[in-house]
Amino acid sequence: MPVKFADRMSTVHRSFIREILKVTEDTSIISFAGGLPNPELFPVSELEAAAVAVLQEAGPQSLQYSTTEGYLPLRKYIAARYKEKKGIEVDADEIIITTGSQQCLDLLGKVFIDAGDKVIIERPGYLGAIQSFSMFQAEFITVGLEDDGPDLKELEAALDQDNVKMFYAVTNFQNPSGLTYSDAKRAAVAKLMKGRDTIFVEDDPYGELRFKGESHPPVVRGYLDEGGILLGSFSKVAAPGFRLGWIVCGGETRDKLIIAKQASDLHTSTFNQHLVYRYVTDNVLDDHIEKIRARYGKQRDVMVESIKKYFPAEVKVTEPEGGMFLWVTLPESSSAMDFFDEAIKNKVAFVPGRPFYVDGSGENTLRLNFSNSDEERIVEGIKRLGTGLKNFIAKA
Structure with a gap:
């Protein structure tokens, strides 16, 4: 059968x-x-030392079930790093630790996308997002990329369509193109997003991997009065095998994402969160x-x-x-x-x-x-x- x-x-x-x-x-x-x-x-050696320290000093706690939001010291560390490195205010309570940034996309799809809802993505776009949002039967609208970011006329036309739930963007060293949004394009995108029901989702896994040129303002969120969802990950700056990412958001969106994560996996690995936190506090991540x-x-x-x-x-x-x-x-x-x-x-x-x-x-x-x-x-x-x-x- x-x-x-x-x-x-x-x-x-x-x-x-x-x-x-x-x-x-x-x-x-x-x-x-x-x-x-x-x-x-x-x-490897630094993580080995961190693992031993975690097991010796917080063994039972690090191996137990934990809160869905994630290990609070790790969330405070991420929030402090945003302020120090990127000049934006983020409260630890706005951060949800996820099982890799790919889970961020899955949770966003569960919370926001109904079959037939429109999602704006870059052209070319990140394959992981295309696959994840396709699972929720999204209708994609693509916006072409120029050397310094999205085609603003195409973006405005896309945003003017009905029932556009989300604009998903990788603004720093985009996957797959490697392109980065200029200062002017970041400000222009933020201006186009203001006052709309469309959610802006900014994925920034590569932002700290700059090795040439002048640093750009790292996130469009810095131009927005409020709103916008920011995604981050330890995969590119520590190791991907931990599957540790995070979502930055607030208010009702945060509450809905927590419910979705509880239904998905209860919480991200407690031990991995303790281990990475110990690593970043015992060593200089920079x-x-x-x-x-x-x-x-x-x-x-x-x-x-x-x-x-x-x-x-x-x-x-x-x-x-x-x-x-x-x-x-x-x-x-x-x-x-x-x-x-x-x-x-x-x-x-x-x-x-x-x-x-x-x-x-x-x-x-x-x-x-x-x-x-x-x-x-x-x-x-x-x-x-x-x-x-x-x-x-x-x-x-």
């Missing part, structure tokens, strides 16, 4: 990136596909982030210079000042999906761009990750891609 699944499952597919990562389990393949932090930078910035900056530079040396001139590439990704645009007649098959034969992997577009466009785009490869493999991998691209484009 056939199994009858919920209607929502017909609108959601396997993550294309997760499927590609299965291919790259072959260690002979140079992978620029996953959005993975560099494991050589994980603070010192660790500086190591990440230095390494990623070198890897980014090597990839950019290798692309200039080996890629055909007609291929365009972004040069972000931080984050983890470069965005590549091939000639319009080229298919990155088709080129992916050729690249795998040459033992190199990337992510074709089409899955980042909900409107079916982006066929000639692809994403490269530079954070999870050493410099030697970056040079070799880009050289292989360059040789393949020249042959591929010539045949097109």
